[in-house]
Amino acid sequence: MALGIACRVSNDDALLAAAVRGCKEAQEELFRRYRQVAYRVAYRLLGNEADALDAVQEAFVKALTHLPSFEGRSSFKTWLLRVVSNASLDLGRQRGRREALSMDAMGPKSREEMEPLVLPVPGQALEREDLRRQLQKALQQLPPAQRQTFVLHAEAELSYREVAEVLGISIGTVMSRLYYARQKLRALLERTA
Amino acid sequence: MKSLFGPGGDPSPELLAAYFDGEFEGRDDLSLLRQRLEHWLALHPQGQEDLAHYQRLRQMWHDTTPHEPSREQWDALLRQISASLTQVRPPARVFWKAAAGLAAACLLVLVAWSAVRFVNRAPSGQDLASEDEVFPVATESEIVIFRVAGDDAPTVIVGELPLKGPLELMGPGDVTFTSIQPDARDNMMPHVSAGPGSPMVWARLESER
Incomplete structure (x- = not known):
């Protein structure tokens, strides 16, 4: 969509200022700029497309609603990723509880039947899908704080300092969480292999 | 660390x-x-x-980078976000206008009351001393933490009362207990499981330090 005269801006600061003023086109441009990284982070934290899109939607609504309170102490990207990752973890908890309840009601046999269906994709793509499932399964077994830290670093390519900023923790804690997350992933993936 | x-x-x-x-x-x-x-x-x-x-x-x-959603999915998502923003905004404006009005009214009442008090009371030494007094907004016993993000995982919450900053949620392995001191109030030794596998709030009052 072409931006109107009042909203024709290229850098984030001007775009943010326009979005705060209520310029719809600026808000849409912010969405277009950051939707991919937001989606990838949400997907890694939740493990499926539908939930990830829900989390992205919720996060953008929250972020754009509260945009006037964004003080610009960090970049918009890191601020948004904080909202996205928190929304994803909250959604994961809600869905997890709901699924656990419905699975308990169904019984163990139905639980096996509910295993995700993977459509047969030829050759390398199938292998990649398998790999993705293994990695997602291992990721879901990490404690939420470690998972969030690891995903922000590995998927959003944030530096240690940026991750610390997003999560409001020290760089030492980031280092420690990343180390333990990798150790656990290594053990879990080796067990699967 | x-x-x-x-x-x-x-x-x-x-x-x-x-x-x-x-x-x-x-x-x-x-x-x-x-x-x-x-x-x-x-x-x-x-x-x-x-x-x-x-x-x-x-x-x-x-x-294993996740597949990107299609253009149609993005467009649909943007429409949903725009619709949510439209729903959210008007009540928010009304709320803030009402809140601002209420705050202004409260401020007026407060200023008027303070002015009346100031005129009716002669300054004394006690008044001057009380200017430096800090009134606590809440004490540690008045704060109840209902929920901490990540509390479903084995965690240890590290912080200090009275609350001076954010409490930090640490995962197993983030914290090493090098020594554990008995509680200054009752000399009881805190119970700590073998590892930081169970939640525990570790908070010492400033007066005990």
């Missing part, structure tokens, strides 16, 4: 991980540390093994 190097001069695994993650690249202030790590890595093959593992995990991560 542990110290960067162990007693034998070996770097901590966290430090090595930071090096593998490229955290020292382009950092002149860390060039000595980087050289020391590179020297250590040249002499210790196990470091190379760790590096190979990191690279495998990074490659695996890269190979």
Whole structure:
């Protein structure tokens, strides 16, 4: 969509200022700029497309609603990723509880039947899908704080300092969480292999 | 956090991980540390093994990048977001207008009341002393934490009362108990399980320090 005269801006600061003023086109441009990284982070934290899109939607609504309170102490990207990752973890908890309840009601046999269906994709793509499932399964077994830290670093390519900023923790804690997350992933993936 | 190097001069695994993650690249202030790590890595093959593992995990991560949603899905999502924003905004404006009006009214009443009090009372030494008094907004016993994000995982909450800053949620392995002191109020030794596997609030009152 072409931006109107009042909203024709290229850098984030001007775009943010326009979005705060209520310029719809600026808000849409912010969405277009950051939707991919937001989606990838949400997907890694939740493990499926539908939930990830829900989390992205919720996060953008929250972020754009509260945009006037964004003080610009960090970049918009890191601020948004904080909202996205928190929304994803909250959604994961809600869905997890709901699924656990419905699975308990169904019984163990139905639980096996509910295993995700993977459509047969030829050759390398199938292998990649398998790999993705293994990695997602291992990721879901990490404690939420470690998972969030690891995903922000590995998927959003944030530096240690940026991750610390997003999560409001020290760089030492980031280092420690990343180390333990990798150790656990290594053990879990080796067990699967 | 542990110290960067162990007693034998070996770097901590966290430090090595930071090096593998490229955290020292382009950092002149860390060039000595980087050289020391590179020297250590040249002499210790196990470091190379760790590096190979990191690279495998990074490659695996890269190979499993999630598929992008289609253009139609993005468009649908944007429409939903726009619709939500339209629903959210008018009540918010009304709320803030009402809140601003209420706040202004309260301020007026407060200013009028203060003015009347000031006129009716002569200043005394006690008044001057009380100017420096700090009135607490809430004491630690008046604050109840209902929920802490991540409380469903085995965690330890580290913080200090009265609340001075954010409480930090630590995962197992983030905290090492080097010594545990009895509680100053009743001399009871806190119960701590073998590892930081169960939630525990560790908070000491400032007066006990």
